Amino acid sequence: MSAGLAESPTALADRGELALGLPESYLAAGHTLGSWLTSTDHKRIAILYAISITVFFFLGGAAATMVRLELFTPKADVVGADTYNKLFTLHGVIMVWFFLIPSIPTTLGNFLLPLMIGARDMAFPKLNLASWYLNILGGLLTASAMLAGGIDTGWTFYVPYATVFSNSAVSLGVLGVFVSGFSTIATGVNVIATTHTLRAPGMTWFRLPLFVWALYTTSLIFVLATPVLAVTLLLVVAERAFDLPIFDPARGGDPILFQHLFWFYSHPAVYIMILPAMGVISEVITCFARRRVFGYTFMVYALLAIAVIGFFTWGHHMFTSGMSPFAALVFSFLSFIVAVPSAIKVFNWTATLYRGQIGFESPMLYALGFVGLFTVGGLTGLFLASVPIDVHVQDTYFVVAHFHYIMVGASVSAYFAGLHFWWPKVTGRMYPETWAKFAAILMFFGFNLTFFPQFIAGYLGMPRRYHVYPPEFQIWNVLSSSGAAVLAVAYLMPLGYLTWSVLFGERARNDPWNASGLEWRTTSPPPRENFLGKPEVLAEPYNYHPEGAPPVKDQPRIPAQGSLT
Amino acid sequence: MSAGPTPPAPSGARIWRRALLVWAGLILLLGLSCLAAWAPLGGWTSAVNLGLAATQAALVAVLFMRLDEAGPLVRLTAACGLFWLAILFTLCLTDVLSRLANA
């Protein structure tokens, strides 16, 4: 690369721009592929993760597109039963383990955690890089299972189907997920150790931004739940590859035990997806309402409570599995409890908005969309936590709609909110705001059009995981598939305009949103060392107005400025 | 976590003496486990054997893996592992035992 490029603060900056004498950014610290693939800089690893999860997102999205295309009509006209099974399995496996679980923690989390606590890097930078390679290795293994003929078990790999009967490439796919599990454990160890050991002077536990708390609680789940999944999947491989009798009921095994072990991980995994999302939303809503977060300590305790209580509720996935009715009762009760901290969060975000000077920039639009979609997803979760309703709608599209509201509606909206919010910090560039607003609104409408009809179809009794259905459900499926088309456009748009902004966008100021966090107190994009001096924290987080001051009436809100000058 | 001044390291002989003492205790417990397995304890055999194993594990964790000198953070981490394991066992066995009781 030429010397002129290396001197500019961002590697991709226009050479004709004025030299500002800013320190060299992390983007300019090396331009070769090798400098990225061997970097232990948490910011570069975050970019590596962002690229890989984007690839997986569109791979899983392609499978979903095929599924929705098939469901447009009641008859089988695009794919057959077998291919359909493989498509929804591919969609589920890729989206859960290679997009949703790593999405926010490894991209935004990796990039922002050291910046937010005033550290130079993660506690174990090499482990951080290793976790990306493990993730890629796992992804390649799982993707190669698709080339080896695909997997037809569904993302849950339920036994004895997955171990005794399925003739598809289950072992390969499962091994891929197993490997990626160690990637998330590595990330979890890193986040916990970093938060404990590398906080800047003055950054006490109750001054941490809620996003850091969210990452910390997510990492608790990473570390404590993932190993159980790893063993469970290894047992599936052992039963398939070595014919060991483990879960096979014909040989005395207990297939319900598989479900216990699987959901001990996979229920908290939902909280892996939603807790970081809650963290992002807390940052965005406070910034664009210009208010301190309402009830900071309660928000912290709610995050911790969700992470811990989330481990007590897995059995609500198993009410119809043959589990004992006594256990079903216990799990149902415990599942209702976890709604309490979730509701606290929704109420506190709403109270934060109250009498704030609310701006409707694109990150805020995504964030407000999150609150609505999360509320719908959470409330329908309560339906499913009560045994009689769950028995009625088990394995129907009601369940599909419910978890998509949480995992896609809420989590992905939050991911996009965070992506837009911190994009200027990550790339040093502003994106075209009008396009972004349009994409945010389109995503909200597309999402609801896709998944709300599924609640109705499911409640009326349409089962999931079939490629054909009785004609009376067609109206709901046509609505849903049309919504999916809208949603696809809304997901593709950011890919276009964000890429455009990296090349042609306006230079971002250090703090384009007038936000309060420590991550904004450095250049955009930050230098390799993150801060110019040694940061020290003197105030509470979300310092948007004096403590205890009532909201200021009738003051025009200073609009955020994108321009450097 | 002790980032402050560390106490002077104990002498080599003391380290050896202590370690050998713990080792002798562990081997003794191992012998006891073997004896208990053959002893006519009825339904208590497994409980006694697991109790002996838990004692051995505690000795290794506290004295060999140095939880005795570790700070509160490390002790809390170890306790978290056990607590979450307890969640897994308790709720899973709630189902299995109540299923067996009604079988």
Next chain:
Amino acid sequence: MSAAEKLLLREPWDGLGLPEESALARQRAGATFGIWIFIASEVLFFGAIILLYTVMRLEHPDAFAAAARETNLVYGTLNTALLLTSGMLAAVASRMNEGAGARRTVLWCLAATAGLGLAFLAVKGIEYREDIGRHLVPGPGFPLPQPPAQLFFAVYWFATAIHGIHLAIGIGLVARLAILGWRDPAFLPDNPQVEVSLLYWGFVDIVWIFLYPLLYLPGRAG
């Protein structure tokens, strides 16, 4: 001393702006904390295997007692003693490594720890050969009449193999320290990697301490 500390100090701890000694102390504390988080994770990993065993045994108590009688108690007990001894040497190495005085002892202890680990694997290999010779592998030709007895041996093979893999990783880690420390006198003293590797070793010991009574001792009396 200072040159050695510079050698050991890694990013991001070198950027804290602290004096080298206290930066290294924080790095060591961080490394110890990190491996303990991983150990907590591993507790759940092996705990899930033990839960699998527990549920199967609750469902088939008699078959499990009959099957456990077939394991070789001599090899099992010998291996337990080997690992307990290696755990003691690991603990001595870890403590002796604080301060620069005892490099030879530390090296010797590390080598002996890895050697005992290898001896464990060798005994395990002999035991495996005997088990296979007696057809104690689930499938056709399995000697015991009760079908659930095969479940016991499924867990036996799975758990001992996973433990063996963990032990092999531990041997690799400890042997690496011994070789690097033997080549470079400045490598071992005060190096946080020593305690990290030996804590992992201790955990693998503990796993075996629980596997031993579960796999070898049931069904012996009466």
